[in-house]
Amino acid sequence: MQSTTRKINLKGKSLLTLADYTPDEVRYLLDYAAELKALKKDGRPHRWFEGKNVALLFEKGSTRTRCAFAVACSDLGIHTEFLGKSDLHLGKKESVEDTAKVLGRMFDGIEFRGYEQESAKALAEYSGVPVWNGLTDEYHPTQVLADFLTIKESTGTLKGKKLVYAGDGRNNVANSLMIGAAKTGMDLCICAPKELFPEQEKLKKAQEMAQHTEGSITVSEHFEEVLKGASAVYTDVWVSMGEEDQFEKRINLLKPYQITMDVMRKTRNEDVLFMHCLPAFHNLETETAKEVHEKFGLEEMEVTDEVFRSKHSCVFDQAENRLHTIKALIAATLEK
Ligand code: CP
Ligand code: NVA
Secondary structure, three states, X not given: OOOOOOOOOOOOOOEOXXXXXXHHXXXXXXXXXXXXXXXXXXXXXOOOXXXXXXXXXXXXXXXXXXXXXXXXXXXXXXXXXXXXXXXXXXOOOEOHHHHHHHHXXXXXXXXXXXXXXXXXXXXXXXXXXXXXXXXXXXXXXXXXXXXXXXXXXXXXXXXOOEEEEEOOOOOHHHHHHHHHHHHHOOEEEEEOOHHHOOOHHHHHHHHHHHOOOOOEEEEEOOHHHHOOOOOEEEEOOOOOOOOHHHHHHHHHHHHHHOEOHHHHHOOOOOOOEEEEOOOOOOOOOOHHHHHHHHHHOOOOOOEOHHHHOOOOEOXXXXXXXXXXXXXXXXXXXXXX
């Protein structure tokens, strides 16, 4: 069976960034994810890919992405092989090119989470099978698919909706939100101190893409001024994986961008969503949060516990939607 809205052929296509997908293809993936979510909720089996094999490569830690890929594959009847940093020769004894050629002979698709976007690209180039970017230092495209499904479920449409992102404007999530917003016609404002504004080239490319969908991508230091009318306020950790030596600097830069109830009220939208890709620093219940508290005295970082647990928060819907959107991506790109 597969998607009933199937008109778009994505067979064999990798997802390295959403820039490689047309607005119609992004819409299609979101619609397909909604269908697959309904199938799962109804308990209707969809093991359409029995006999297929997918490799899950993780150079960095993960809860949501790893589980979403594992469960999505299991629901589709696909066998998965998890390969963590210490399981692979990748980059140590064997080049990405050679690893890709080997994996491509054995697997039907490859998920890659790691540092370099170039590694994801090389895997796609040399394996000959679809490669799905499960996060690199530069991009996190599968996250944005889940985020946009979540907004769509709540507001009905994406086009014309205002999304305010506050925090590190150059990280993987911000970069991918810019592309996603451009592809779906949303109005995205990235709020950050100048030092953490998106790279000029990435911003310019996203703005060019947004012209085709009547969306807009803007950048501002003045957080409070752009909040009015927002449908969603989004933040991410101030220090991404691999940047752990940056805590002090980032805290100093980003403290004024913390999401508080006051920030949420300034949107003047009773139904405004609070969004976060997770994991989040919203209390002192983790080892890292405790260390940060000891060193810098902060009890909460990018979001207060109050907002995180408020009626506005859709963070666990976003997390669940990782499963449905990743499943749609796999099914669409492996499609027979
Ligand atoms: N949001 C996200 O990618 O979570 P994980 O790091 O747990 O995969
Ligand atoms: N920007 C974060 C996202 C985690 C899902 C990181 O790279 O650590």
